[in-house]
Amino acid sequence: MTRVWNTPIFAIATVSFTVDALFSAVTGPITAWLSKQRLLEWARRWVTSLGPYQSLALFAVPVIILEPAKPLSAYLLGTGPRSYRLRRRRSPEGHRCGKTISVE
Structure with a gap:
């Protein structure tokens, strides 16, 4: 098969x-x-003026905040209220969301 x-x-x-x-x-x-x-241009100048640790914080903090949302959303799509599961099955957006979560 x-x-x-x-x-x-x-x-x-x-x-x-x-x-x-x-x-x-x-x-x-x-x-x-x-x-x-x-x-x-102003944003480019500001980012290039940052030191190494400030640059790390600039990019790491959003990742640290947002990464736990991916497993949580996968859990809710899989086991959450019935409306989440129905929406995922019937709409292309729900399918794309599940695909994005599983790929990343």
Whole structure:
């Protein structure tokens, strides 16, 4: 039974990687143009003026605060109130949320 799923999964992965590569080719010039703009010059100066420990805190604190929410949301999607489970099954957003949580 496992071999039956190999071809469709391989096809889906191939399409996914191809779409990702095409999307990256489109966003490359946009990213280059945005990098030349000085939209957040003040933020760049502030971040580059920080020391190593301040820079670590700048990026680590949001991760420390938000990471516990992922297992909690997976738990609620799996065992929470019935409305969470029904919403996950019926809506594409719930499926994407569960997929994102399981991947990360």
